[in-house]
Amino acid sequence: MAFDVRIPEPGELDELFAVNSFSFGMPPSAERVELSLKLADRERLLGAWVDGRCVGSAGAFTFELSVPGASLACGGVTWVGVAPTHRRRGILTALMTTQLAQIRERGEAIAALWASEAPIYGRFGYGLAMQQYEEVRLARVHAQLRGHPGARGRARLVDRAEALATWPAAWEAARAQRAGLHSRTAAWWEVRVLPEQDRPEAGWSPAFLVSLEDGGETIGYVRYRVKRGWRHGLAAGELEVLELVGVDGGAEAALWEYVFGVDLIETVAAHNRPFDEPLFGLLEDPRRLERYPVDALFCRVLDPAAALEGRRYGREGRLVFEVVDDFGGYAGGRFVLEGGPDGARCRPTGETAMLTLPAEELGALYLGQASALALWRAGRVEGSEAAARAAELLFRWHPEPWAPEIW
Numbered sequence: 001m002a003f004d005v006r007i008p009e010p011g012e013l014d015e016l017f018a019v020n021s022f023s024f025g026m027p028p029s030a031e032r033v034e035l036s037l038k039l040a041d042r043e044r045l046l047g048a049w050v051d052g053r054c055v056g057s058a059g060a061f062t063f064e065l066s067v068p069g070a071s072l073a074c075g076g077v078t079w080v081g082v083a084p085t086h087r088r089r090g091i092l093t094a095l096m097t098t099q100l101a102q103i104r105e106r107g108e109a110i111a112a113l114w115a116s117e118a119p120i121y122g123r124f125g126y127g128l129a130m131q132q133y134e135e136v137r138l139a140r141v142h143a144q145l146r147g148h149p150g151a152r153g154r155a156r157l158v159d160r161a162e163a164l165a166t167w168p169a170a171w172e173a174a175r176a177q178r179a180g181l182h183s184r185t186a187a188w189w190e191v192r193v194l195p196e197q198d199r200p201e202a203g204w205s206p207a208f209l210v211s212l213e214d215g216g217e218t219i220g221y222v223r224y225r226v227k228r229g230w231r232h233g234l235a236a237g238e239l240e241v242l243e244l245v246g247v248d249g250g251a252e253a254a255l256w257e258y259v260f261g262v263d264l265i266e267t268v269a270a271h272n273r274p275f276d277e278p279l280f281g282l283l284e285d286p287r288r289l290e291r292y293p294v295d296a297l298f299c300r301v302l303d304p305a306a307a308l309e310g311r312r313y314g315r316e317g318r319l320v321f322e323v324v325d326d327f328g329g330y331a332g333g334r335f336v337l338e339g340g341p342d343g344a345r346c347r348p349t350g351e352t353a354m355l356t357l358p359a360e361e362l363g364a365l366y367l368g369q370a371s372a373l374a375l376w377r378a379g380r381v382e383g384s385e386a387a388a389r390a391a392e393l394l395f396r397w398h399p400e401p402w403a404p405e406i407w
């Protein structure tokens with residue numbers, strides 16, 4: 001089957017998004033196309049075409065991703081899908097080939113994505129760089145919170161315009177603290193985070209927008225929905241936290257206090273929360289917090305020297321390693337990395353490598369959460385245990401990375 005991978009013409013965009021909807025089992029939607037195009041970089045859209053018909057799609061957002069101690073231009077891969085009628089014939093592989101070349105050409109040292117299924121992207125050099133909780137859930141009857149000495153601020157219901165004006169600064173503060181958060185443009189806030197047309201599922205309230213303010217400054221916010229319910233005269237509502245962001249631990253604690261103070265609620269659930277979820281430490285009975293882990297961001301290194309110099313490291317260290325990149329060769333080569341909390345230098349070298357790893361695992365280590373020792377034990381990283389330990393100490397970063405929003 002002959003196919004062609006190329007940037008779609010303006011008149012082909014509806015068809016491209018219709019194919020993407022088809023590949024996810026969704027009906028075509030003119031509204032989805034319109035909103036997607038508000039955020040899409042059109043020259044980063046790719047279609048696969050067979051006999052003049054679109055059968056596959058891919059795209060990439062242009063944003064910065066927070067990485068350990070810094071923020072870096074990143075290809076934010078999205079809209080990947082191949083029509084069920086044309087699967088397992090190499091179309092995704094062709095889309096990935098062209099897309100990775102585009103990302104590298106733009107000078108982005110890394111790419112990242114959310115995978116619909118974990119096994120898809122390793123072959124293209126993407127490694128599992130972040131795990132977090134897909135959901136944390138707590139029966140409110142067990143929500144006795146310990147006081148936080150830094151808890152402060154007052155919660156206030158705000159409208160969309162106020163949230164659009166004041167929340168981005170809190171988001172940027174969170175980005176400065178953790179790896180894994182992408183930069184959001186004004187359009188992103190308007191289209192994706194605080195859309196004009198809120199579409200809750202049946203039974204759920206529209207999103208309530210609550211700011212936490214201290215001395216006239218917004219120090220955090222929570223966006224949540226409520227599903228009202230009663231059982232034999234007892235309130236049995238659910239509260240779903242869509243996004244809770246505080247500029248520091250005290251603000252986070254105050255936001256959780258607010259959430260658990262909402263009456264007529266039986267259960268509170270929150271999605272996409274970090275492994276070091278602060279709520280855990282705030283609870284008198286943390287075992288009661290149900291936690292459901294999931295793999296989140298996958299990361300791909302395309303320019304090892306720039307990517308590795310672009311982040312910070314847990315402690316001072318030096319590592320010589322060899323990367324094997326079987327898909328495009330972008331990350332391949334032998335490198336010496338000298339890094340620490342204040343910066344790093346990484347360059348090609350002829351020295352003997354202490355560790356050898358595939359591009360996929362370099363991507364996995366990149367955001368500072370994956371364990372080099374665990375990958376070594378699993379046979380994914382080769383070399384001595386001492387070298388794996390050195391890589392572990394160098395690459396690990398705290399706090400845990402966090403990706404609050406699926407894109």
Ligand SMILES: CC(C)(COP(=O)(O)OP(=O)(O)OC[C@H]1O[C@@H](n2cnc3c(N)ncnc32)[C@H](O)[C@@H]1OP(=O)(O)O)[C@@H](O)C(=O)NCCC(=O)NCCS
Pocket residue numbers: 023024080081082083086087088089090091092093094114115116117119120123
């Ligand atoms: C995932 C998807 C894009 C794959 O497209 P495709 O054109 O069939 O992929 P390819 O033919 O290029 O497959 C390349 C390789 O990946 C493997 N692969 C593809 N999809 C896979 C999956 N879901 N799970 C495991 N392996 C998969 C293929 O078996 C093939 O392996 P091989 O090289 O050893 O033969 C397509 O199945 C799809 O659209 N799925 C639904 C939407 C979706 O999940 N999109 C991804 C969003 S992140």
